[in-house]
Amino acid sequence: MDEPVPSVKAIDDLYPPANVASQKERWDNLTAHFLEKYGQPAQFVARSPGRVNIIGEHIDYSLYEVLPMAIAADVLIAVSCSPSPEDRYNDAVIPMINVNPSKHKASEHRVPPAGEASIDATIHEWTNYFKSGFNGAIAFLRKSNADFSPCSMKVLVDGNVPAGGGLSSSAAFVCASALAVLRANGQKDIPKKELVELAIVSERAVGVNSGGMDQSASVFSIKGDALSVSFSPSLYVEPIPFPNVNPPITFMIAQSFVTSDKHVTAPHCYNLRVVECTLAAEMMAKALDIELQPDSGPLGVSLRGFQNAYFSGATSRKGSSVRLGDPSMPYKQQIEAMLDIVSTLLGTQPDGYTREEIASTLAVPVSTLEERFLTKFPVRADRFQLGKRARHVFSEALRVIAFKELLQSPSAASEPHLLPRLGNLMNETQKSCRDVYECSCPEIDQLCAIALKAGAYGSRLTGAGWGGCTVHLVPKKRVNEIKNAWVEQYYQTREPGISAERLAEAVVVSEPGQGSMM
Numbered sequence: 277m278d279e280p281v282p283s284v285k286a287i288d289d290l291y292p293p294a295n296v297a298s299q300k301e302r303w304d305n306l307t308a309h310f311l312e313k314y315g316q317p318a319q320f321v322a323r324s325p326g327r328v329n330i331i332g333e334h335i336d337y338s339l340y341e342v343l344p345m346a347i348a349a350d351v352l353i354a355v356s357c358s359p360s361p362e363d364r365y366n367d368a369v370i371p372m373i374n375v376n377p378s379k380h381k382a383s384e385h386r387v388p389p390a391g392e393a394s395i396d397a398t399i400h401e402w403t404n405y406f407k408s409g410f411n412g413a414i415a416f417l418r419k420s421n422a423d424f425s426p427c428s429m430k431v432l433v434d435g436n437v438p439a440g441g442g443l444s445s446s447a448a449f450v451c452a453s454a455l456a457v458l459r460a461n462g463q464k465d466i467p468k469k470e471l472v473e474l475a476i477v478s479e480r481a482v483g484v485n486s487g488g489m490d491q492s493a494s495v496f497s498i499k500g501d502a503l504s505v506s507f508s509p510s511l512y513v514e515p516i517p518f519p520n521v522n523p524p525i526t527f528m529i530a531q532s533f534v535t536s537d538k539h540v541t542a543p544h545c546y547n548l549r550v551v552e553c554t555l556a557a558e559m560m561a562k563a564l565d566i567e568l569q570p571d572s573g574p575l576g577v578s579l580r581g582f583q584n585a586y587f588s589g590a591t592s593r594k595g596s597s598v599r600l601g602d603p604s605m606p607y608k609q610q611i612e613a614m615l616d617i618v619s620t621l622l623g624t625q626p627d628g629y630t631r632e633e634i635a636s637t638l639a640v641p642v643s644t645l646e647e648r649f650l651t652k653f654p655v656r657a658d659r660f661q662l663g664k665r666a667r668h669v670f671s672e673a674l675r676v677i678a679f680k681e682l683l684q685s686p687s688a689a690s691e692p693h694l695l696p697r698l699g700n701l702m703n704e705t706q707k708s709c710r711d712v713y714e715c716s717c718p719e720i721d722q723l724c725a726i727a728l729k730a731g732a733y734g735s736r737l738t739g740a741g742w743g744g745c746t747v748h749l750v751p752k753k754r755v756n757e758i759k760n761a762w763v764e765q766y767y768q769t770r771e772p773g774i775s776a777e778r779l780a781e782a783v784v785v786s787e788p789g790q791g792s793m794m
Contacts, residue, residue, distance in 0.1 A: 280465040283794040292787040295348045310354045310432045313373055318354035322456035324448045324792040325350040326437035327493035328529055328747050329738045330502055331702060332676040333709055336489035338553050339507040339573055339580035340673040344489055346497030346789035351435040351448040357460040359427040364389050368426040372403055375434040389425035395481055405446055409453025412478030429460050441531055442739020447490030451475045451792055468495050497791035508580045519688035526752045529784045530762055532719040534743030546740050547653045550574050555634060556666040557582040560621045562638055579669050583614055608677055614670045622663030629660050668713040675701045699733025699749045706736035715741030723766060730761040759783050
């Protein structure tokens, strides 16, 4: 957990063998482009990958365990800098260029010695992600040196994680940016855990209630392994090797080409779900007269915090006659009990709750409710589906436990039904995302249905949802069959005459990739 972000000299250490040749060409282009634009070579490149979440969708911000893996697609930031004692008197000047200037315009930013980069979260600009990582990095450096002033930097960015594709392009960008700024300002050994923690907070500056899975997967992932990420009582990661089975475990990622950038759609999609989960915890705690303790959830309390309080061994403040959960109950059974409590306390209003109804239950004015839960990040909603959202979170937490138990079983490698059982859990996740959490879309549903019909074990959305990408556990011998089915039944129907280059972007056979590196 406390090991530093590694530095490497060869890209063979970063990518699966099948990706090395194409990545070498990309890196060569990056360094040549830097020399051409700035007239000097880059001193280093900071790199962080995107991720695909295998299982554990929309539960990280409720502080439940998730199981992502890094992918080969990543964000590269080439940098040159020259820190000087004069930095404390002068603005830091940061020209930013993208290798795709027609899509991402170059710009220059100035940061006062004791200040931070200015971010307008209401304007969706690509540079906001760098600036949020920049601000997180300098805030970290000022913890040990209150008089710290950032140095000027020349920056060139290349990212091939699809934006709005559900593969965490924003987290990759913020993590790489923070890593670049820390290195440029003299921080040579950068602890992974601290990079993740500052990146989680940093991304919230661009208007999203980020939970922490994306940043953890981008930084901590180990090539060849999945990554278990838990958040309670504190951030903890553990590599989970895939068992050596025959046929081998193979994942495919398919883009829907329905763009759902969570920084744009957040008010009525992603941020709303964060608020609904938080309010579900508050409403159940109020019904049982439980005091929730502050935790690392985006809004300060969480469903995991409610579970912890319920099973803390205390009694309800309504009196000793109202007993709460038995703290000796095994963790898995605790979550199962949570589902029963959700049905009892939040299952009576299938149409959801209005602001007025929630405020009345919590015994606060509507204005106080809005200030506490609906202003930190933009949210638009008339009704809040608290019961459905909590039910998804607890059932998904159970699926993560089951998935992890299957992978770690001593007999996993010889279990003849391992892959179908893993696939069934993924299919259950998709059903819950579609029907309970309501974060899927018709295109995602179609891609999953096509894959399952063509022989996939499991298919589901990955990422925020409402578009983006799907992830599929497939028999290796069925890879081409499934890809051809998507081409014929989805991509060519959606985009007649779709190019070979576009199809190459659409479908990827994914191996677990390596996390952040210098």
